[in-house]
Amino acid sequence: MSLNANIPQGPLAEKWSKHKFNLKLVNPANKRKYNVIVVGTGLAGASAAASLAELGYNVTAFCFQDSPRRAHSIAAQGGINAAKNYQNDGDSVYRLFYDTIKGGDYRAREANVHRLAEVSVNIIDQCVAQGVPFAREYGGLLDNRSFGGSQVSRTFYARGQTGQQLLLGAYSALNRQINLGKVKVYTRHEMLDVVMVDGHAKGIVTRNLITGDIDTHAGHAVLLCTGGYGNVFYLSTNAIGSNVTAAWRAHKRGAYFANPCYTQIHPTCIPVTGDHQSKLTLMSESLRNDGRVWAPKTVETAEKLRKKEITAAQVKEEDRDYFLERKYPSFGNLVPRDVASRNAKEMSDEGRGVGTSGLAVYLDFADAISRMGEDTVRAKYGNLFDMYYQITDENPYKQPMRIYPAVHYTMGGLWVDYNLSTNVKGLYALGECNFSDHGANRLGASALMQGLSDGYFVIPYTLGDYLATIGPKPVDTNHPAFAQTKQDVIDNVNKLLALKGTKTVVEYHRELGHIMWEYCGMARTEEGLTKAKAMIKELKADFWKNALVVGENEEFNLSLERAGRVADFIELGELMVTDALMRRESCGGHFRLESQTEEGEALRDDEHYAFVAAWEFKGENQEEELHKEELVFENVKLTQRSYK
Amino acid sequence: MNLTLKVWRQKNTQTAGKFVTYKAEGISPDMSFLEMLDVVNESLIKKQEDPIHFDHDCREGICGMCSLYINGRPHGPKRAITTCQLHMRSFSDGETITIEPWRSAAFPIVKDLATDRSAFDRIQQAGGFISVNTGGVPDANSTLIPKVIADEAFNSATCIGCGACVAACKNASAMLFTSAKITQLGLLPQGQPERWSRVQAMVNQMDEEGFGNCTNTGACEAECPKEITLMNISRMNNDFFSAELFREEHTHDGGGNG
Numbered sequence: 001m002s003l004n005a006n007i008p009q010g011p012l013a014e015k016w017s018k019h020k021f022n023l024k025l026v027n028p029a030n031k032r033k034y035n036v037i038v039v040g041t042g043l044a045g046a047s048a049a050a051s052l053a054e055l056g057y058n059v060t061a062f063c064f065q066d067s068p069r070r071a072h073s074i075a076a077q078g079g080i081n082a083a084k085n086y087q088n089d090g091d092s093v094y095r096l097f098y099d100t101i102k103g104g105d106y107r108a109r110e111a112n113v114h115r116l117a118e119v120s121v122n123i124i125d126q127c128v129a130q131g132v133p134f135a136r137e138y139g140g141l142l143d144n145r146s147f148g149g150s151q152v153s154r155t156f157y158a159r160g161q162t163g164q165q166l167l168l169g170a171y172s173a174l175n176r177q178i179n180l181g182k183v184k185v186y187t188r189h190e191m192l193d194v195v196m197v198d199g200h201a202k203g204i205v206t207r208n209l210i211t212g213d214i215d216t217h218a219g220h221a222v223l224l225c226t227g228g229y230g231n232v233f234y235l236s237t238n239a240i241g242s243n244v245t246a247a248w249r250a251h252k253r254g255a256y257f258a259n260p261c262y263t264q265i266h267p268t269c270i271p272v273t274g275d276h277q278s279k280l281t282l283m284s285e286s287l288r289n290d291g292r293v294w295a296p297k298t299v300e301t302a303e304k305l306r307k308k309e310i311t312a313a314q315v316k317e318e319d320r321d322y323f324l325e326r327k328y329p330s331f332g333n334l335v336p337r338d339v340a341s342r343n344a345k346e347m348s349d350e351g352r353g354v355g356t357s358g359l360a361v362y363l364d365f366a367d368a369i370s371r372m373g374e375d376t377v378r379a380k381y382g383n384l385f386d387m388y389y390q391i392t393d394e395n396p397y398k399q400p401m402r403i404y405p406a407v408h409y410t411m412g413g414l415w416v417d418y419n420l421s422t423n424v425k426g427l428y429a430l431g432e433c434n435f436s437d438h439g440a441n442r443l444g445a446s447a448l449m450q451g452l453s454d455g456y457f458v459i460p461y462t463l464g465d466y467l468a469t470i471g472p473k474p475v476d477t478n479h480p481a482f483a484q485t486k487q488d489v490i491d492n493v494n495k496l497l498a499l500k501g502t503k504t505v506v507e508y509h510r511e512l513g514h515i516m517w518e519y520c521g522m523a524r525t526e527e528g529l530t531k532a533k534a535m536i537k538e539l540k541a542d543f544w545k546n547a548l549v550v551g552e553n554e555e556f557n558l559s560l561e562r563a564g565r566v567a568d569f570i571e572l573g574e575l576m577v578t579d580a581l582m583r584r585e586s587c588g589g590h591f592r593l594e595s596q597t598e599e600g601e602a603l604r605d606d607e608h609y610a611f612v613a614a615w616e617f618k619g620e621n622q623e624e625e626l627h628k629e630e631l632v633f634e635n636v637k638l639t640q641r642s643y644k
Numbered sequence: 645m646n647l648t649l650k651v652w653r654q655k656n657t658q659t660a661g662k663f664v665t666y667k668a669e670g671i672s673p674d675m676s677f678l679e680m681l682d683v684v685n686e687s688l689i690k691k692q693e694d695p696i697h698f699d700h701d702c703r704e705g706i707c708g709m710c711s712l713y714i715n716g717r718p719h720g721p722k723r724a725i726t727t728c729q730l731h732m733r734s735f736s737d738g739e740t741i742t743i744e745p746w747r748s749a750a751f752p753i754v755k756d757l758a759t760d761r762s763a764f765d766r767i768q769q770a771g772g773f774i775s776v777n778t779g780g781v782p783d784a785n786s787t788l789i790p791k792v793i794a795d796e797a798f799n800s801a802t803c804i805g806c807g808a809c810v811a812a813c814k815n816a817s818a819m820l821f822t823s824a825k826i827t828q829l830g831l832l833p834q835g836q837p838e839r840w841s842r843v844q845a846m847v848n849q850m851d852e853e854g855f856g857n858c859t860n861t862g863a864c865e866a867e868c869p870k871e872i873t874l875m876n877i878s879r880m881n882n883d884f885f886s887a888e889l890f891r892e893e894h895t896h897d898g899g900g901n902g
């Protein structure tokens with residue numbers, strides 16, 4: 001199958017407007033004859049479900065949590081970008097577009113990113129109208145702050161809880177439609193497969209996580225808004241339940257998986273304390289606006305700090321290396337996430353890391369506190385400081401925070417065209433679940449923007465085109481494909497329940513995470529990746545022999561739930577390594593040691609790798625087939641990223 | 645650290661539950677409370693026993709899913725945090741810890757320590773929104789909102805819907821939860837058009853779900869991980885009675901049955 005991204009013709013700034021006009025519309029009286037399935041109720045899912053229901057479609061939404069409000073978008077801290085230029089500091093739609101393309105290291109589609117920048121302004125209007133309490137100035141206008149990788153203040157925020165406030169806004173819009181009877185939500189339901197009828201996605205199979213009931217649901221289209229796959233690394237800033245299962249099962253039904261190796265390692269997370277650790281906690285990168293990142297200049301000083309012979313405050317100014325300010329004078333502590341992360345790792349690799357493990361650098365607020373006073377710092381970052389204190393038992397007002405990079409976001413995901421359609425007709429992917437807008441690296445405060453852009457302002461237009469094409473003929477679950485797919489799901493559940501080995505699925509997950517972090521994390525090599533691939537194959541074989549799953553299907557069964565997700569993560573892990581092996585260049589969050597500049601910065605290879613890698617599933621234990629979507633840059637000139 | 649746990653085990657909503665005692669051994673003070681339970685669960689699974697089911701997800705205090713009643717207090721002994729942020733350094737070696745689910749008729753137990761809090765969703769669905777469709781809204785800066793008002797609305801909006809307020813209340817009242825949304829939207833100019841119908845609809849739904857009434861004990865405020873204040877309840881009561889007595893809008897025939 002050829003990969004057609006369906007990018008509209010014409011000048012960049014006119015593409016979306018022109019496309020909207022060219023898309024077919026569904027007659028208002030016909031909209032109620034369609035049923036749309038939305039899987040996931042985070043920013044993308046809740047906004048899409050609410051907006052489609054407002055238009056008149058019937059929507060059935062699903063989430064695995066006990067309430068739609070708990071989707072992991074809720075945990076986003078820092079903010080949401082929009083090209084409002086409220087600060088009169090030179091921002092524009094084009095600048096947001098340019099920053100995002102550059103930040104993504106020239107591995108995203110121009111047309112998608114420009115559309116994202118265009119609708120960013122509508123998102124803020126929409127959220128304010130819903131009652132989202134963004135931070136404001138004393139005059140009553142909205143406040144902004146600057147965020148990593150940007151030289152303008154375009155980030156809107158609600159203290160350190162922007163994701164929560166935006167999600168609750170989308171959740172309220174969803175609730176309104178539930179109240180009006182246009183949306184039906186199934187909570188504590190996990191999607192386990194897509195039902196394909198004559199080459200179109202026509203429904204899904206779900207498992208009720210409380211009763212174990214396995215059911216089929218039919219719809220004219222299926223929207224996957226199921227988030228990212230960062231938990232393939234076991235430890236990440238994702239919620240424990242965040243998983244790839246819905247996207248992966250769709251992949252196995254034909255949807256291409258694009259750029260799986262593009263993962264984002266966030267620079268400011270609380271370091272790991274031990275093997276018991278179940279997740280990592282992010283400290284918003286907004287902290288880098290006022291915090292200064294440093295490591296001791298010498299290994300000896302670092303050694304003393306690790307052994308707690310001295311405290312950070314006792315390290316003299318001249319013995320500190322503010323390495324980001326030193327190496328990147330124009331961006332300083334606000335360099336993009338990938339650059340900050342890689343540099344922190346380098347410090348630790350050189351033996352200059354701090355904390356008991358040595359896997360940490362400092363984020364210091366002493367200057368900010370003496371400049372603005374403790375109260376101002378508390379007003380800006382209070383909840384983050386409290387969170388840090390709860391977890392580490394250290395007071396960040398008195399001593400610098402210890403931070404270390406952690407897996408945070410996955411730029412890769414299901415391949416979608418300009419309409420957010422996967423290559424499978426009727427199957428769409430929105431938000432972090434798709435691969436589309438962030439290239440090889442996402443800028444801070446852009447994930448919320450993309451999730452809401454897809455849900456509020458893109459899918460309501462593009463889905464109509466498909467629905468108008470297929471017509472409102474009713475769909476139901478009587479087609480034999482539903483019974484067949486349901487049986488496949490039941491067989492898979494039974495296969496998992498039959499595993500009565502000796503190792504728990506969590507142990508497999510942790511092992512997979514170690515492999516991924518070590519060989520497919522911030523820095524990668526041909527040798528390491530080759531080794532990782534063999535290790536994952538072995539792990540997979542061992543899982544299906546020696547894993548231990550307890551209980552039965554007909555109950556609330558955490559062991560079974562986790563087993564299915566871990567099995568899918570193992571398969572995805574192998575594909576990520578395959579993708580990373582293929583991409584013999586450094587770009588964005590992805591650093592190949594074989595491909596670096598003389599200064600040790602990431603070196604892209606535009607001649608050979610300016611494409612989207614879309615992988616096709618070819619059957620169990622078969623190598624996947626690579627399809628390339630060439631990236632065409634008509635408006636920006638590809639340059640080596642420099643933040644010096 | 646070595647601890648003794650007394651945990652409420654209950655197979656499902658229909659069956660009766662009981663306390664079961666477990667040993668938690670080799671626990672690090674740096675573990676979170678949920679990580680301590682993970683350790684216990686891994687050992688149960690190894691023995692092919694059913695692990696302890698509890699709700700949890702983000703593990704950073706914001707999703708509102710975790711909901712353990714620890715030694716007689718929702719989210720345990722520390723103020724202003726959720727269970728997932730509680731660390732074992734708050735307990736001492738050899739201690740016995742009692743772990744129960746939220747207790748309220750409106751939150752039926754699903755299994756062990758997990759409860760069904762969909763009543764909260766239904767209260768929100770009854771009116772916890774501003775009726776605007778996507779698109780066609782005014783520019784975000786066209787409405788000036790004083791910073792103090794925006795900040796106060798934000799404080800109410802930080803509710804995570806965990807249900808600790810209900811679990812803490814001797815009447816199992818959901819008034820702190822309900823009033824937080826009513827206050828957020830009631831303070832903001834965008835929320836004014838539906839202010840009176842909203843409060844009536846949400847309070848009516850709250851009553852229908854079987855939550856108790858407020859008798860001003862203040863346990864909810866003391867236990868709320870996000871420090872939502874009783875002021876929210878005062879504002880809700882004020883709006884509710886205003887709506888019932890002086891406004892013309894009613895959501896139910898006859899109205900006034902709150």
